[in-house]
Amino acid sequence: MAPRFRPLSPHLQVYRFTLTMAMSIIHRITGIANYAGTLLLVAWLAAAALGEGPLGVVNAFFGHWLGQLILFGYTWSLFHHMLGGIRHFIWDFGKALDPVGRELIVRLHLATSIGLTLAAWAIFVWFK
Numbered sequence: 001m002a003p004r005f006r007p008l009s010p011h012l013q014v015y016r017f018t019l020t021m022a023m024s025i026i027h028r029i030t031g032i033a034n035y036a037g038t039l040l041l042v043a044w045l046a047a048a049a050l051g052e053g054p055l056g057v058v059n060a061f062f063g064h065w066l067g068q069l070i071l072f073g074y075t076w077s078l079f080h081h082m083l084g085g086i087r088h089f090i091w092d093f094g095k096a097l098d099p100v101g102r103e104l105i106v107r108l109h110l111a112t113s114i115g116l117t118l119a120a121w122a123i124f125v126w127f128k
Contacts, residue, residue: 019106027084030077037074068125075120080113 015021044062047054061067087109090096096105 018103019110020102023084023087023106023109027081030081030084033074033077034081037070037077040070040074072117072121076113076117079116079120080109083109083113083116 044055044058047058062071087105090105096102
């Protein structure tokens with residue numbers, strides 16, 4: 001019996017990296033980041049339930065520049081992941097699946113997630 005030649009599955013070197021591929025990866029990362037961010041929210045709620053001492057410690061951390069950066073990233077992660085779900089919902093209806101539509105919806109997704117994050121922080125944090 002002669003060995004049969006079987007084609008190999010395409011590898012990353014075969015594909016041209018696109019913005020849609022990057023957004024797929026980022027969507028998975030933001031899903032994981034949302035778990036971590038939700039733990040921060042639980043820590044804040046637990047500190048509030050425990051009293052002013054623990055709440056002051058948590059608020060001091062969230063008031064520090066590093067805590068603010070983490071909260072900003074969490075806010076963006078929430079918006080980005082939510083909009084990614086909406087994008088997939090649109091694709092489930094068979095809309096924007098052509099190359100131009102995919103590129104447009106992904107660019108809108110990214111721009112809107114950044115815009116919503118900046119708007120939320122401008123309204124609720126920076127201009128209070």
